[in-house]
Amino acid sequence: MAPFLVFILISFLTILVFQLYQRLRFRLPPGPRPWPIIGNLYDIKPVIFQCFSEWSQTYGPIMSVWYGSSLNVIVCNAELAKEVLKEKDQQLADRPRDRLRAKLSRDGKDLIWADYGPHYVKVRKVCTLELFSHKRLESLRPIREDEVTAMIESIFRDITSPGKLGERVVVKNYVSAVALNNITRLVLGKRFVNSDGVMEKQGVEFKAIGANTLRLRASLTMAEHIPWLRWMFPLEKEAIAKHSTRRDQLSKAIMEEHTLARHRTGEKQHFVDALLTLKDKYDLSDDTIIGLLWIARPPQPPQHLP
16 A cells, blocks of 8 residues: 555656646746646636636736636737637637547537638638628528517517516517527527427427436536546547537438428528538538538527527
8 A cells, every 4th residue: 555655646746736836937927826636727717707807907918817727828919819710710610629529529620629620711711602692691681680570579479468567577588589589490400399388299308308418518527627537538429429410410310401492492691501502512422511510509598499
């Protein structure tokens, strides 16, 4: 037992010395004092952007914040943000992928988690010139207007219904619902929830996949910031494989529906149609198309949908 404890102690001290050396080796921006091993993880408040804003009042507009043993440089003003996102975009475009995101993005086959290179440039071009062009967004304006109108009608119907006069209205439920319907109609070309709040079968599956994504992410949060602890938190490989299969099956079913509809009625403006019609032109794989479709997935649908 004694040799084992000595080994653990030596390993612990080695890691602390290495981390201290790394921090002293580089001239890092100021920031809150990190704790050994966990860094600033327990100092970060739930509303993270507000937390960074408060810290910037003490440490300045550029700060060093440690997530475990991972250094994050935070910028908190428009000038620095412009330098990072526009002037130095090629050097700073990469986003580190943790183990789960690497699995779900097929090692960066989408846009958000792609490494800067030919694939990233190609997919960004698709998004800039095709998906989010002024012409396409204007062609989808009726969908946005229709959903906002439906939300207002739903609020009016609820507050004027018998027995609800004078009751408080929770507006965020309606806003969440209109956000969900807006995005699913723009991206997938369909409304999962009808005007009576009933969710169809694909909508139930869509919601379950979103909830499972959050569950999988939550199970690895701490371990991903402390690499040498990852052996204690192995990936749920079977659960991730099952999750990816469910997501792919739903996505491909919707893609097939649009392909058949497009053959009957012609090209549509929804994102899924655009990606399918541009597949050969930009040499897009099914993994990339699915990844781009799920980039726009909204947060968990609300429990109450008007």
